[in-house]
Amino acid sequence: MFIEFRGKHPKIAATAFVAPTAVLIGDVEVGEESSIWFGVVIRGDNGPIRIGARTSVQDNSVVHVSPGSTTVVGDDCTVGHSVTMEDCVIGNGALIGSNAVILNGATIGRKALIAAGSVVPANARIEEETLNAGAPAVTKRKLEGVSLHWVENTPASYVRLSRAYLAQTIGDPEMQETIETSASAEPTPTAP
Numbered sequence: 001m002f003i004e005f006r007g008k009h010p011k012i013a014a015t016a017f018v019a020p021t022a023v024l025i026g027d028v029e030v031g032e033e034s035s036i037w038f039g040v041v042i043r044g045d046n047g048p049i050r051i052g053a054r055t056s057v058q059d060n061s062v063v064h065v066s067p068g069s070t071t072v073v074g075d076d077c078t079v080g081h082s083v084t085m086e087d088c089v090i091g092n093g094a095l096i097g098s099n100a101v102i103l104n105g106a107t108i109g110r111k112a113l114i115a116a117g118s119v120v121p122a123n124a125r126i127e128e129e130t131l132n133a134g135a136p137a138v139t140k141r142k143l144e145g146v147s148l149h150w151v152e153n154t155p156a157s158y159v160r161l162s163r164a165y166l167a168q169t170i171g172d173p174e175m176q177e178t179i180e181t182s183a184s185a186e187p188t189p190t191a192p
Contacts (some may be wrong), residue, residue: 034053034055035055042062043063051073058080083097084102086102088102095112104122111142113132115134
């Protein structure tokens with residue numbers, strides 16, 4: 001479902017996959033061949049959220065943004081199941097493990113791996129091509145060999161999977177329900 005908010009309507013590339021139960025609100029852009037999976041909420045009601053090309057945001061993840069801020073997920077990223085992120089920058093090719101939390105102002109470097117269940121603290125800077133784990137997340141080691149290969153090749157597997165869904169006419173952005181509102185619609189205060 002796509003919901004217009006404060007005159008901003010989600011903009012989704014024609015080649016993207018958006019699962020029927022995903023909800024995208026407001027100032028959201030999703031790039032070419034990206035996939036937004038079942039139960040995801042991307043809520044750009046306070047500012048812009050940008051999702052790059054060939055990036056997957058997997059089931060039940062939440063992507064939000066605070067007033068005056070921006071949330072950016074780069075190209076070729078993998079955002080695992082039930083990830084929560086707000087006001088952060090995820091570098092190209094990064095992999096965010098399931099149930100991880102990326103807090104306000106954090107920056108995740110290119111091809112970095114955030115382990116499942118980790119919490120990246122507010123304003124943290126995660127170096128590129130590193131494995132990071134814990135709550136708070138700390139760098140465990142440089143990524144190399146099989147681990148780096150896995151991070152680099154996961155995006156293509158989700159592009160292929162999303163093409164299989166699209167071939168069955170599931171997840172075509174043109175088929176999503178769209179809710180449009182008046183550009184000037186603001187909440188009306190109610191009397192106590």
